[in-house]
Amino acid sequence: MTRTRPPERDDVDALVAQWAQQRPELETRAMEIFGRIYRLSAQMGERMEAAYAPYGISRGEFDVLAALRRSGAPYRLAPKNLARSLMITTGGMTGRLTRLTDAGLIRRVPHPSDKRCLYAELTAAGLEVIDQAVVAGVDAQAFVAERLGDERARALADHLRAALQILTTTPPQTP
Numbered sequence: 001m002t003r004t005r006p007p008e009r010d011d012v013d014a015l016v017a018q019w020a021q022q023r024p025e026l027e028t029r030a031m032e033i034f035g036r037i038y039r040l041s042a043q044m045g046e047r048m049e050a051a052y053a054p055y056g057i058s059r060g061e062f063d064v065l066a067a068l069r070r071s072g073a074p075y076r077l078a079p080k081n082l083a084r085s086l087m088i089t090t091g092g093m094t095g096r097l098t099r100l101t102d103a104g105l106i107r108r109v110p111h112p113s114d115k116r117c118l119y120a121e122l123t124a125a126g127l128e129v130i131d132q133a134v135v136a137g138v139d140a141q142a143f144v145a146e147r148l149g150d151e152r153a154r155a156l157a158d159h160l161r162a163a164l165q166i167l168t169t170t171p172p173q174t175p
Contacts, residue, residue, distance in 0.1 A: 012032055015035065060092075064100060065106070069130045106120050106121060
């Protein structure tokens, strides 16, 4: 078994040390975990924006195109289903759909039985963009995962899954 050296101290260690000086009774383990998750999310978000920029799309627009692509042929979903799956408001979804329609990456097609509803559907150009952008996004994410190594990356994914399950199955506690 190969022993790995512990990671260098980071900004989160510094702020936890400051709290330890000012409030030594505080248990700061959760602060260490979530401080790093927030920072990881922000930094990875910037990398993902950079990965998608050559394709003329933002992360939010990528999410819409990816949801349509994952839905399978004919790559078509109702806007309310898209909004629900991406956990955004229908107003936010409308803006994304408008930008993607203007860019020629999706088209709006009538629902066969409800004329009030327009589906969002990938165009051929949209399918090409998402198929290229998803590879760029996975490559950007793999940069970190590969450097963690298989065992640590798998363990991290498992631990994060467990934390998400706790949050999604337990109601928030109020002070």
